[in-house]
Amino acid sequence: MKPVHVRRHTRPIFATHALTAGAPRGEHILAARYRKARHGFLVLDEVLGDGEYVFLSVEAIYATRGDVYFYDTEDLIRRKGALVRTQDIASTEEWEQFLDTWYSVYDADLSAYSPAGVRRMIAKDEELSIAFRRLQETRDALTLGGKEAIDYLHQYKVPWPMGPKSNTTELLVPKRLALSEAAGVYVVE
Numbered sequence: 001m002k003p004v005h006v007r008r009h010t011r012p013i014f015a016t017h018a019l020t021a022g023a024p025r026g027e028h029i030l031a032a033r034y035r036k037a038r039h040g041f042l043v044l045d046e047v048l049g050d051g052e053y054v055f056l057s058v059e060a061i062y063a064t065r066g067d068v069y070f071y072d073t074e075d076l077i078r079r080k081g082a083l084v085r086t087q088d089i090a091s092t093e094e095w096e097q098f099l100d101t102w103y104s105v106y107d108a109d110l111s112a113y114s115p116a117g118v119r120r121m122i123a124k125d126e127e128l129s130i131a132f133r134r135l136q137e138t139r140d141a142l143t144l145g146g147k148e149a150i151d152y153l154h155q156y157k158v159p160w161p162m163g164p165k166s167n168t169t170e171l172l173v174p175k176r177l178a179l180s181e182a183a184g185v186y187v188v189e
Contacts, residue, residue, distance in 0.1 A: 013153050014070045014183065015056035015171035029054050029069075029177045044098070046115040047122070047132075048089070048139055053172035058084070058153070069182040073171055077149050080173055084149035086142045088168040094131075094138040101131040143172075 045051055056071060076082040089095055102110065105125050110118060122132045144152050153169075 013059060013073045015058050015073045015076065027179060029179065043110045043113065043115055043118055044095075045089075047118050048136065050089070050139075050172070051115070053083070053174060054177045056171040056173065056177075058169040058171055066187075068186040069179060070184040070186065071171075071177070071181065072183055073153055074150055076171060076173055076177075077146065080177075081145070082149075082174070083172040084144045084152055085139075085170040085172055086144065086152065088170060089135070089139050089142065091168050092135075092138050092142075094135045098128075098131040098135045101128050 042051060056076075058073060073082070073084075077084070099110075105128055106121065113121065122128050
């Protein structure tokens with residue numbers, strides 16, 4: 001097996017969060033569970049337990065207009081217990097399989113239900129329960145913490161290579177993230 005060369009970076013690896021133009025402003029970015037208004041796509045995230053986290057993109061900017069806040073990934077992992085998700089769970093085959101199974105069992109969109117309602121419906125249907133367990137296993141396999149997360153981030157050269165997996169790496173910060181902790185802000189006009 002060929003040894004992996006770890007390159008020290010000349011700058012921190014950044015994670016970004018975009019607040020789009022017109023979005024409500026406050027001192028913190030809040031995880032979905034702690035926001036007053038939620039949209040349907042987040043229901044499955046909440047059922048998976050991801051509603052407890054603020055999601056940041058690693059070394060990527062996804063905004064058309066607004067303010068993009070830059071955070072040091074290593075600092076957030078060490079200080080706040082942030083996790084690295086090596087791939088966006090919504091881009092996995094298991095996510096698609098769960099949704100296909102959901103729509104084969106129920107006519108209504110997930111957004112029509114609360115997270116508790118979705119959990120009850122999963123518990124009622126064996127096929128849906130199996131698809132959900134597979135989705136949970138995939139989420140767990142894609143999620144890293146502590147030194148393992150930092151080592152994973154340092155496997156890549158900065159800027160990260162473009163590709164289907166590199167641009168979907170996420171940093172998950174528990175509960176809330178202060179805007180004042182950002183290393184910088186970039187305005188996308």
